[in-house]
Amino acid sequence: MLDQIRIILVNTTHPGNIGAVARAMKNMGLADLCLVAPKRFPDPEADARASGATDILASATLVDSLEDAIADCHLVVGTSARGRHIPWPIMNPRELAGVVGKVASETRVAIVFGREDRGLTNEELHRCHHHVQIPTNPDFSSLNVAAAVQVIAYELRMLHESLDEPSAPKWGTQWDIELAQAKELELLFEHLEKTLVDIEFLDPGNPRQLMTRLRRLFLRAVPDKVEVNVLRGILSSVDVVVGKDHPKKG
Amino acid sequence: MLDQIRIILVNTTHPGNIGAVARAMKNMGLADLCLVAPKRFPDPEADARASGATDILASATLVDSLEDAIADCHLVVGTSARGRHIPWPIMNPRELAGVVGKVASETRVAIVFGREDRGLTNEELHRCHHHVQIPTNPDFSSLNVAAAVQVIAYELRMLHESLDEPSAPKWGTQWDIELAQAKELELLFEHLEKTLVDIEFLDPGNPRQLMTRLRRLFLRAVPDKVEVNVLRGILSSVDVVVGKDHPKKG
Numbered sequence: 001m002l003d004q005i006r007i008i009l010v011n012t013t014h015p016g017n018i019g020a021v022a023r024a025m026k027n028m029g030l031a032d033l034c035l036v037a038p039k040r041f042p043d044p045e046a047d048a049r050a051s052g053a054t055d056i057l058a059s060a061t062l063v064d065s066l067e068d069a070i071a072d073c074h075l076v077v078g079t080s081a082r083g084r085h086i087p088w089p090i091m092n093p094r095e096l097a098g099v100v101g102k103v104a105s106e107t108r109v110a111i112v113f114g115r116e117d118r119g120l121t122n123e124e125l126h127r128c129h130h131h132v133q134i135p136t137n138p139d140f141s142s143l144n145v146a147a148a149v150q151v152i153a154y155e156l157r158m159l160h161e162s163l164d165e166p167s168a169p170k171w172g173t174q175w176d177i178e179l180a181q182a183k184e185l186e187l188l189f190e191h192l193e194k195t196l197v198d199i200e201f202l203d204p205g206n207p208r209q210l211m212t213r214l215r216r217l218f219l220r221a222v223p224d225k226v227e228v229n230v231l232r233g234i235l236s237s238v239d240v241v242v243g244k245d246h247p248k249k250g
Numbered sequence: 251m252l253d254q255i256r257i258i259l260v261n262t263t264h265p266g267n268i269g270a271v272a273r274a275m276k277n278m279g280l281a282d283l284c285l286v287a288p289k290r291f292p293d294p295e296a297d298a299r300a301s302g303a304t305d306i307l308a309s310a311t312l313v314d315s316l317e318d319a320i321a322d323c324h325l326v327v328g329t330s331a332r333g334r335h336i337p338w339p340i341m342n343p344r345e346l347a348g349v350v351g352k353v354a355s356e357t358r359v360a361i362v363f364g365r366e367d368r369g370l371t372n373e374e375l376h377r378c379h380h381h382v383q384i385p386t387n388p389d390f391s392s393l394n395v396a397a398a399v400q401v402i403a404y405e406l407r408m409l410h411e412s413l414d415e416p417s418a419p420k421w422g423t424q425w426d427i428e429l430a431q432a433k434e435l436e437l438l439f440e441h442l443e444k445t446l447v448d449i450e451f452l453d454p455g456n457p458r459q460l461m462t463r464l465r466r467l468f469l470r471a472v473p474d475k476v477e478v479n480v481l482r483g484i485l486s487s488v489d490v491v492v493g494k495d496h497p498k499k500g
Contacts, residue, residue, distance in 0.1 A: 024397055026390045027390055028387060051392075051394070093404075136279075137407075140302065141277065147400045151404045154404070217471050221467050221470040223467060227467050
């Protein structure tokens, strides 16, 4: 899917922005960059801001007009700030990703970004099938062009990963240890309660909500087996100090 | 919701990145920027890249340590690249927005971004309740810090706009007690460590991963103030038994 996407920058003024776009694209797994009549390119400032994504810059295509840039594309999406007068099918970046996710595998999709100071002209926008708007603070709505590419490329990446991985991982790596079973947790809570009585923190005649609060706290964290063993080990060390070493159960 | 969010940049090297972060924040409606020991700030390059968001720079707070930056926050989220050794609760930016959407209106949320070249240290990451990872191309995963702020701020903006809509989904019930602040949690971990040394469960000469595991367990549960008080009370009772009643701090 990601290799069906072409990012097109129209009349970019600052080469640093082109470099930052290349970096954002490569970070998100996009590779097809097309530059329509950039003011300065190639340029060392573009290379510097690309920060390792210079391959994207080296393989970028340069063309004279938007027409040339989109000629072989099947679906063209223009980015637009708020407040255009002409009604046009408009989407946010997430909806765009939804549309891109549904196109056929032969469909080439162009996403077009305008000039730093005034975006795309109405004529350019009218070449687009859809317009996409990034939601912004209405009092300060002009995004840097690389920031706009970053947001849209991120949505495409999210789509890509959801296609690749039906069940997204919940932890940074696979959790390394099996979760504790209910019976182990019950033994932990039993042990905890006895020790709290022994150190006279818990008054068995007036237990109030103490164990309930502690249960809620630990259960919320969904402890694994090693964590439960660590906690039981701490309790056993306290038991030794207080002189009431309980025989270990479980 | 957006005014409960603090963006924290740790040891930023390039002032241009700080300016770009300010612009991304203002574009998405965020205002609270905190800089931990930036290399150069204020700086004309930061102003230039802020491109009209200089009010965010002018009101930014400067502090010496991450500890100071997060002291009054209730929920601390660290941004992390792939491949950390110890698994920690990890989310993507959309899941983070979901979590932020559920917190109480008094909850202050810190989102912490690391250095350009090597991100956050493990010690810094271990001060966080959750870690957030932006999905990337595994072969080129290092995002520019302003690009990372842009993506996360965009997700928060999407959440914000969906909350404004009458059809917005309602989030879960509100917690009954204020969440603990980072400084309270640090005092808890300090107290816990001392007590574990006193009962000879923790060998200061060979601490291994014990405190890291315990931090991960407790931070995962995002404890409230009463729970922290209960845990400190338990530790104080143990201190009395072991004859090392530490003077209470905090």
